[in-house]
Amino acid sequence: MTRSATIARSGRPIWVKCMAEPLLVVDQLQSWYGESHILHGMSFEVGKGEIVTLLGRNGAGKTTTLRSIMGLVKQRSGSVRYEGKETIKLSANQIARSGIAFCPEERGIFSSLTVKENLLLPPEIAQGGMSTERVYELFPILKTRGNSQGTKLSGGEQQMLAIARILRTGARLLLLDEPTEGLAPVIVEKIGEIITKLREEGFTILLVEQNFRFAERVGDRHYVVEHGEVVDRFERDEVAANREKITGYLGV
Amino acid sequence: MDFLGIPLPVFMGQLLIGLINGAFYAVLSLGLALIFGLLNIVNFAHGALYMVGAFVAFLLLDYVGIGYWPALILSPLIVGAFGMVIERFLLRPIADLDHLYGLLLTFGLALLLEGIFRQVYGVSGETYAIPASLQGGFNLGFMFLPTYRAWVIVAAVIVCGATWFLIEQTRLGATMRAAVENADLVRAFGVNVPLLVTLTYGLGVGLAAFAGVLAAPIYSVNPLMGSNIIIVVFAIVVIGGLGSIKGAIASGFMLGLFEGLTRVFYPEASNIIIFVVMAVVLIVRPAGLFGKAA
Numbered sequence: 001m002t003r004s005a006t007i008a009r010s011g012r013p014i015w016v017k018c019m020a021e022p023l024l025v026v027d028q029l030q031s032w033y034g035e036s037h038i039l040h041g042m043s044f045e046v047g048k049g050e051i052v053t054l055l056g057r058n059g060a061g062k063t064t065t066l067r068s069i070m071g072l073v074k075q076r077s078g079s080v081r082y083e084g085k086e087t088i089k090l091s092a093n094q095i096a097r098s099g100i101a102f103c104p105e106e107r108g109i110f111s112s113l114t115v116k117e118n119l120l121l122p123p124e125i126a127q128g129g130m131s132t133e134r135v136y137e138l139f140p141i142l143k144t145r146g147n148s149q150g151t152k153l154s155g156g157e158q159q160m161l162a163i164a165r166i167l168r169t170g171a172r173l174l175l176l177d178e179p180t181e182g183l184a185p186v187i188v189e190k191i192g193e194i195i196t197k198l199r200e201e202g203f204t205i206l207l208v209e210q211n212f213r214f215a216e217r218v219g220d221r222h223y224v225v226e227h228g229e230v231v232d233r234f235e236r237d238e239v240a241a242n243r244e245k246i247t248g249y250l251g252v
Numbered sequence: 253m254d255f256l257g258i259p260l261p262v263f264m265g266q267l268l269i270g271l272i273n274g275a276f277y278a279v280l281s282l283g284l285a286l287i288f289g290l291l292n293i294v295n296f297a298h299g300a301l302y303m304v305g306a307f308v309a310f311l312l313l314d315y316v317g318i319g320y321w322p323a324l325i326l327s328p329l330i331v332g333a334f335g336m337v338i339e340r341f342l343l344r345p346i347a348d349l350d351h352l353y354g355l356l357l358t359f360g361l362a363l364l365l366e367g368i369f370r371q372v373y374g375v376s377g378e379t380y381a382i383p384a385s386l387q388g389g390f391n392l393g394f395m396f397l398p399t400y401r402a403w404v405i406v407a408a409v410i411v412c413g414a415t416w417f418l419i420e421q422t423r424l425g426a427t428m429r430a431a432v433e434n435a436d437l438v439r440a441f442g443v444n445v446p447l448l449v450t451l452t453y454g455l456g457v458g459l460a461a462f463a464g465v466l467a468a469p470i471y472s473v474n475p476l477m478g479s480n481i482i483i484v485v486f487a488i489v490v491i492g493g494l495g496s497i498k499g500a501i502a503s504g505f506m507l508g509l510f511e512g513l514t515r516v517f518y519p520e521a522s523n524i525i526i527f528v529v530m531a532v533v534l535i536v537r538p539a540g541l542f543g544k545a546a
């Protein structure tokens with residue numbers, strides 16, 4: 001609580017000094033599902049080229065945060081700025097076109113589409129996306145299984161597909177919702193490698209995770225979410241000293 | 253020459269009528285299936301828009317002197333555009349409500365359209381001549397096949413095939429199928445799904461108008477022609493599986509033929525046979541012959 005108060009009070013932190021605003025700034029974001037008020041003023045930021053994680057227990061509001069950024073939750077207020085431009089009034093397709101891509105928690109592989117059709121579904125929204133060859137290089141399985149029904153892939157393969165298909169579009173900010181959920185350790189390992197590679201290739205990633213051991217390996221900064229608010233934040237180099245506190249937040 | 257005690261020309265003649273009915277069933281149920289897939293409503297205005305399609309061809313000829321061939325393209329475009337306006341300004345505002353509202357709205361629209369045309373043209377109907385290039389017929393030895401009827405079947409097969417290709421084999425079609433499954437996610441990929449929905453409604457309605465133009469020279473152009481056929485088409489869509497493209501096409505042709513066969517062997521049942529099939533299918537396979545079980 002104290003920590004979130006300092007963040008809230010200091011309002012516009014570090015980036016004011018260095019002029020350029022971070023790639024994504026979420027400021028006092030509130031969201032509702034019908035009558036239920038879910039997000040009570042989420043504030044955090046993601047710098048260009050960073051991997052930032054949102055940590056928190058079940059039902060904390062992590063998915064709702066990503067869906068609100070993406071414009072999929074219609075009842076929302078506050079501010080979400082991407083590349084300095086306000087997106088809170090835009091519709092989901094317009095937000096996607098501004099350069100943000102979304103990989104949902106349930107993966108969202110379409111059963112009436114083949115693997116290849118799933119991969120090629122998201123339209124190109126900007127130049128400079130990953131070439132299809134490079135995608136196949138990172139995920140060879142998608143090439144060999146190209147003509148299978150999308151949902152015939154294993155859970156891990158579906159997760160790969162869900163990540164792969166948003167790399168081609170030219171989007172620079174990836175919202176990944178629990179990409180390791182329910183997957184075997186070797187697959188989690190593989191996804192970790194891929195996320196690290198993506199950062200090297202210049203992608204910025206906002207990662208929702210409950211698996212803290214995974215998050216701490218890849219993340220540059222971590223925000224802890226509780227009841228629809230950010231209650232704490234840790235830079236990469238603060239994690240070691242605060243491990244107990246963090247695992248306390250996550251109840252593990 | 254007899255076939256199972258029935259004179260061959262009679263038998264083949266009924267099969268041909270069945271196949272032609274099947275062609276109309278297929279094109280109409282295909283449009284309904286497309287619309288149901290993306291809008292989640294049973295388009296009760298479908299029959300009325302089929303009727304409007306026939307009337308537009310008739311009016312084009314009568315007032316502007318535009319003949320059958322251009323009308324075959326123009327009428328679906330005009331009615332399709334009309335459909336898109338309906339979708340954009342009437343259906344979209346209620347899209348988030350219960351689908352029952354969409355159903356009621358299209359039902360009201362059907363009554364309105366039929367009422368207007370009945371007011372102006374009465375119920376007797378207008379004739380529309382078979383275009384000169386499609387008059388006459390072939391003597392197949394065992395029966396006479398009118399050229400226009402053969403054309404109807406060919407045209408329906410082409411249009412169904414092209415629509416199937418669009419949906420199943422193109423990128424646009426893949427996007428439509430994806431939007432049927434999860435419209436939100438497709439939007440989050442940057443696709444303007446509301447626009448896609450409007451276009452789909454236009455396409456489905458355009459197919460109905462195409463069937464209407466095809467029908468004009470066979471049946472009289474008549475304000476009630478839509479409501480006569482549409483109940484059967486609804487049954488066919490249910491039999492094929494709501495929203496299934498392949499199911500709509502296949503069951504359209506199959507049930508047309510089946511109805512024709514019934515007319516040969518047990519004419520008394522020919523008017524209800526499709527509904528009997530529907531009842532049986534609903535009991536045995538509630539998702540329809542080609543539908544995915546929920």
Ligand SMILES: Nc1ncnc2c1ncn2[C@@H]1O[C@H](COP(=O)(O)OP(=O)(O)OP(=O)(O)O)[C@@H](O)[C@H]1O
Nearest residue numbers: 033036038056057058059060061062063064065210
């Ligand atoms: N469509 C919805 N309608 C109403 N309430 C919802 C809806 N989706 C989520 N909620 C509620 O919003 C709250 C936050 O849910 P959310 O899915 O954002 O949590 P989460 O942090 O992603 O949890 P998890 O780790 O389990 O995925 C929960 O209390 C949930 O019950």
Ligand SMILES: [Mg+2]
Nearest residue numbers: 062063064105
């Ligand atoms: Mg979640």
